[in-house]
Amino acid sequence: MSDAFLSHMRDTLAGIEAEGLMKTERLITSPQGTRVGVDGRELINLCANNYLGLADHPALVEAATEAMRDHGYGMASVRFICGTQDLHRELEQRLAAFLGTQDSILFAACFDANGALFEPLLGPEDAVISDALNHASIIDGIRLCKAKRYRYANSDMADLEAQLKAARADGARHIMIATDGVFSMDGYLAKLPEIRALADQYDALLMVDDCHATGFMGPKGEGTPAHCGVSADLLTGTLGKALGGALGGYIAGPQPVIDLLRQRARPYLFSNALPPAVVAAGLKALDLVEQGDDLRAQLFENSRYWRDGLTEIGFDLLEGEHPIIPVMLYDARKAQAMAQRLYELGVYVSGFFFPVVPKGRARIRTQMNAALTRADLDEALAAFDRAGRDTGVLT
Numbered sequence: 498m499s500d501a502f503l504s505h506m507r508d509t510l511a512g513i514e515a516e517g518l519m520k521t522e523r524l525i526t527s528p529q530g531t532r533v534g535v536d537g538r539e540l541i542n543l544c545a546n547n548y549l550g551l552a553d554h555p556a557l558v559e560a561a562t563e564a565m566r567d568h569g570y571g572m573a574s575v576r577f578i579c580g581t582q583d584l585h586r587e588l589e590q591r592l593a594a595f596l597g598t599q600d601s602i603l604f605a606a607c608f609d610a611n612g613a614l615f616e617p618l619l620g621p622e623d624a625v626i627s628d629a630l631n632h633a634s635i636i637d638g639i640r641l642c643k644a645k646r647y648r649y650a651n652s653d654m655a656d657l658e659a660q661l662k663a664a665r666a667d668g669a670r671h672i673m674i675a676t677d678g679v680f681s682m683d684g685y686l687a688k689l690p691e692i693r694a695l696a697d698q699y700d701a702l703l704m705v706d707d708c709h710a711t712g713f714m715g716p717k718g719e720g721t722p723a724h725c726g727v728s729a730d731l732l733t734g735t736l737g738k739a740l741g742g743a744l745g746g747y748i749a750g751p752q753p754v755i756d757l758l759r760q761r762a763r764p765y766l767f768s769n770a771l772p773p774a775v776v777a778a779g780l781k782a783l784d785l786v787e788q789g790d791d792l793r794a795q796l797f798e799n800s801r802y803w804r805d806g807l808t809e810i811g812f813d814l815l816e817g818e819h820p821i822i823p824v825m826l827y828d829a830r831k832a833q834a835m836a837q838r839l840y841e842l843g844v845y846v847s848g849f850f851f852p853v854v855p856k857g858r859a860r861i862r863t864q865m866n867a868a869l870t871r872a873d874l875d876e877a878l879a880a881f882d883r884a885g886r887d888t889g890v891l892t
């Protein structure tokens with residue numbers, strides 16, 4: 498490799514470092530639980546997407562182990578050649594039944610599901626209207642399709658309507674609105690009742706990426722549409738968050754859409770099938786979610802206790818009903834200092850600052866987990882109190 502190219506890489510890295518934007522990774526030596534081992538210490542973990550505590554659940558480990566024994570380790574094939582086991586179809590049908598759709602199709606990740614969705618379904622005659630804060634994978638998926646693109650300011654319904662009018666005026670054949678169900682930096686829910694009404698008024702389809710909701714939002718954990726009492730035309734989601742936290746994604750929707758995606762979706766046609774252990778654990782996660790009223794109740798009880806505790810100590814939180822609870826520090830350096838002090842005090846959290854959130858909106862994003870005990874939360878609250886004072890955030 499040429500010196501010029503490598504020195505260009507080094508310069509870019511130096512730029513990232515100089516801006517204070519270098520991300521580093523801590524090495525966790527334990528399962529992903531409410532407490533994790535790092536550097537020989539045990540920390541309370543408040544930054545995993547492990548909403549229902551299934552990532553280290555013995556029933557999922559058992560289901561995965563058993564599946565490896567009777568279905569092997571890897572598939573060594575894409576789905577349509579020789580990579581579809583009985584387990585894959587079982588999980589697709591279970592997901593569809595759970596979400597109330599006709600069928601679903603699995604991908605290696607939701608990043609791939611979102612990368613797969615738009616290109617086969619929409620052509621140059623069509624339009625896609627996307628929320629400005631949508632996940633990177635939706636943005637990339639839309640880039641790959643030939644539909645005309647429109648964007649509306651985050652959750653701005655007047656702007657969404659203006660874009661729908663523009664797409665109709667431009668003569669769009671089909672229009673698809675794409676939104677995250679939950680905007681994960683803030684924990685804010687998409688305004689699905691209003692979006693659904695506008696979609697109906699302008700004869701548009703509604704696609705919702707429900708990665709931060711499936712399994713725990715909605716009466717039975719079906720996600721944000723059920724939580725809001727509306728239906729989405731297409732759903733995407735992940736097995737990598739509440740549903741066990743390993744990996745895997747899906748698109749759920751009407752039969753002809755799923756059938757066409759199986760023929761045309763490039764990340765499905767040209768990438769390996771999920772391994773049986775992951776698929777079987779996904780089925781077990783759905784069992785636990787379907788019987789999961791107690792888990793969901795505990796998750797929201799923990800969220801309420803954590804919010805109340807932080808507010809009482811004097812922290813400034815974003816309002817909300819989701820188990821993502823952002824502690825606002827505004828200043829990037831303060832967010833980093835708080836996260837570092839909390840780490841020393843035995844609490845694992847992550848500071849978020851520009852460019853992940855707007856400048857001046859730095860925060861520590863905390864996330865609740867049904868498996869956190871009252872003692873864990875009290876210990877974490879004491880650490881937040883102390884870290885807040887030590888870093889001058891609380892006075």
Ligand SMILES: *Cc1c(COP(=O)(O)O)cnc(C)c1O
Nearest residue numbers: 606607608632706708735737746
């Ligand atoms: C996490 C997430 C994804 C990516 O999911 P993976 O299965 O990890 O690829 C996509 N969209 C949203 C909204 C997410 O939060």
